Amino acid sequence: MIFGYHLLSVVIWLPIIFGLLVLATGNDRNAHLARVIALVGAILSFLVTIPLYTGFDRMTSAMQFVVREDWIVRFNIHYHLGIDGISVLFVLLNSFFTPLVVIAGWKVIEKRVAQYMAAFLIMSGLVNGVFASLDAMLFYVFWEAMLIPMFIIIGVWGGPNRVYAALKFFLYTLMGSLLMLVALLYLYQQSGGSFAILDFHRMPMPSLNAQILVFIAFFMAFSVKVPMFPVHTWLPDAHVEAPTGGSVVLAAIMLKVGAYGFIRFSMPIAPDASHYLAPVMIALSLIAVVYIGLVALTQADMKKLVAYSSISHMGFVTLGFFIFNAYGMEGALLQMISHGFVAGALFLCIGVLYDRVHSRQIVDYGGVANKMPVFAAFFMLFAMANSGLPGTSGFVGEFMVIMGAVKANFWYAFAAASTLIFGAAYTLWMYKRVIFGAVANDHVAHLHDIGTREIIVFSLLAISVLGMGLYPLPFADIMHASVNDLLVHLATPKVLN
């Protein structure tokens, strides 16, 4: 391997370095140079993550590609990196999306190009840091730092109401994060002065009440990010105001860090509290699936609709976690990956329309298929994936979670399976009103179909969606050892009685 010991460091810092390089091109006179450097950086950053997959040892649940250096010796904080079967796919997913976002913003972004591209590259590196951190303080730093580029992206390149949305996004997520910091400090003190996440996992926590408090503190941070009902209302606003690239990364990547937090922190650190509070978590998940699924139905704004659909789909993820079986857990993780592809693709589709017509309102469209047949075909594929059609990635996770849920309680599965109807209803009803029908107005009449640049982006996503739907085994294979280990860990009580 080329980078050996430093591979994970390269994965994190390479995009950030490229981001700084792009920034150095300065103002918009060098816009083209900024784009080229950003694209090269994004592609290289993705390429360096490939050894993580090819070199991954599937037989072990231990952390791999571990890097461990002193950082702040006085508080026993380390620069400690490593990935296991749970985090590896998210690093890849995140790095896969960076080039797509750069290409998608290639022509559309005309103002402050360098800054826009840099923000995405830097964010990509920081998100990799979140998934690869094994030291809680390092995790916390990446976690908070990651907010800043997103805040800027929404606040600078966003829509008319961007300031409200950016603030709401920032405050909402920051409030949750502060409680997580408290929990981390408590765990530091309880563990006898360690910030190593794996030490937290192994640490005895004999008091159920303490576990519950820790769980709730983490819950505040993670549930906002997922987002779970009822702390989801920042997401539709953030999506509506964010530029296309921002929405894509928000949906595809940002939402995943919240769910990741549950299985990296909450559940293994406080397994008994997780079991104890599981009914609440399941209830919130099912409310997300059903209630939000219904709310999505009558949204007039396409981005809001897809945002609500995201919340509903993420309900499957948290449901899968808290039913404590392999189908549910793996289904949830696969759902996270798939949702990345599908929601990312749908936001790109809406972006394509927005670039041309400058409206996200469904009523402003109709009959787009007449003018943009190639686009309509891609959009159809992604809409079907969002409806969970077998053969697309959207089916795999939902199927597995439903299979797992019925083991826990038939009625969980019953409520969750309603997404088969609601998911199809809101997605295809939107599709019908936007794409089908006769040409609705002059704007639609003047549409031109997608070009090569857009076809490349959509093709890559289409291949991912279909590939994962037809052959999900490689995705599932890599996580088996870690998931099994986690399930064993969760089944072992820390509370002694």
Add this chain to the structure above:
Amino acid sequence: MDMLNLYLLVPLAPLVGALAAGLFGKVLGRTWSHRITIALVAVSFMASLAIFQDVMAGHLFNGTVYKWMASGDTSFEIGFLIDRLTVMMMLVVTFVSLMVHIYTIGYMQEDPGYQRFFSYISLFTFSMLMLVMANNFMQLFFGWEAVGLVSYLLIGFWYTRPTAIYANLKAFLVNRVGDFGFLLGIALVLMVFGTLDYASVFANAHNYVNDIAPIPGLSVGLLTAICILLFIGAMGKSAQFPLHVWLPDSMEGPTPISALIHAATMVTAGIFMVARMSPLFELSETALSFVMIIGAITALFMGFLGIIQNDIKRVVAYSTLSQLGYMTVALGASAYSVAVFHLMTHAFFKALLFLGAGSVIIAMHHDQDIRNMGGLRKYLPITWITSLIGSLALIGTPFFSGFYSKDSIIEAVGMSHLPGSGFAYFAVVLGVFVTAFYSFRMYFLVFHGEERFGKAHHDHHGDHDDEEASTDHHHGLKPGQKPHEPSGVVTWPLILLAVPSVLIGFITIEPMLFGDFFLDAIYIGHDHHALTEMREEFHGAFAMALHSVTTLPFWLALAGAGSAWFFYMKRPDIPAAIKHRFEIIYTVLDQKYYFDRFNDWFFAGGARAASRFLWKFGDVKIIDGFFVNGTAKMVGLFSGVMRGLQTGYVYHYAFWMIIGVSALLTVRTWFV
């Protein structure tokens, strides 16, 4: 040659065709697109024939193609189960598909979406084959939803027509309601049996006969719950009451797919599925009873609706609903082989009737209203004869294929003793009259009597549905213009389908129903001996047809056809009078028992209202308005007050200090 490769060839050939026409349609052009897809479907048909021979020689197959996914200790696989039931379905699907592919050249020749259409129907053939060849529940669900997707795409093929894109969304969603049950059934199977593989599930099913389903709050037998949930899936796909509502609307799609998907193959997937699951259904009489009653309701009440339809395709569509009901009744009576037998004969004669209707539609320049036709037999001789054959087969004329299958269903139901079998018997017998009546009403109105076409102004005093359907697609013949027979690509498939519509029943009834054709593919419980009893009374196909003349169904069919002639040829004033006299009944039928109205109002409207309420009240008002922005406001209010206090003037602070000190002193003197 390794047989697995041959098995793979059957579904993959049409898939390659679909991809070629779909992705490279522009490059290939029209001619090459249809050549490639037709050739590949023909390959698929030939391969199916070869497999049929191999299977008849006793070579069955049950194996994995690839491992799709693994989780816990379960692995989910894509695999094939090749037995006689499968291979029969493969032949029916590939043959009808081939006919429809050829026919499409003629039907769609002027359509700008020519290549897209070929791509879709090839993709459909692939999906349907994956469905019937599956050896496990997951792949079944795959194929199940995939055919639903293609059906959706094809109903909405003319995507600029508002009725078409309404119909395809409706079809998809109603099917999803069925799939909702189906998926839960599959989940229960996986939970209880720990595998989704047919063979292992069927082999172990008898161990769970007395188990209660793990559904909190309900005490239902496990197998009953599984079977009913699976059957809900079949109700969606095979358009059984009350999930039948999508099928008549699906006629918005081009006629070739009405023949292929909405008559011959896809809608019979539910029937096939239940037959495949016979080892499970046989263990639950409650489920069988449920199946039979649903089927009986569909068979009879959907037939009534066929009587008053004026759109040629909708008459055939309601007849399809009713015939699917017959098949379902047969399933409920444990006569799985009879259901599958009717499925096969129906596939041929119903595809024939639809393609015949399509031929009429081409000749009529896309006018579908039978009130504007009449006397077409002179102009369309081949269509006329083949449609007559199809109609005769449909109503169960002795010696025609439909006779053998339908008569066997009636007999099987008569021998069933399950709760509900009395009603079911009544429904299927009365249904014979209804079927004959609407079939020949249409036949006479289209092919006989006065020539009503070519009048400049059609008056539409009919049901508002076909007006809607035909507004933008309705040209009709110009005054003085005469219809003429479409070209050979249209008529040859009619002729080729007419042959099995006549003969297939006579030839295959003995091996399929009373011989050992299905071997172990279909399992029948020991107490269900309808078929055994029928076997004792069966003395060959010829004798059966002769004997039928002495039975009630024969005379009912004759009466049905006869009264259709009387009412619509001899005394057309009578139906009009009846319509006036029994306005209420007519309206109820015209409104299709108000199902569409109710669904639109209750389900679609209700969901939208709930959606708006939850959003405006739950999200916007409570969560955002009260909690989120409320918190922000509280913080703002509090800091506003605090800001007001920080004036920066020393005497203000001194004043507050004095107040504070006096307050403290007061507290101290009074309370301590």
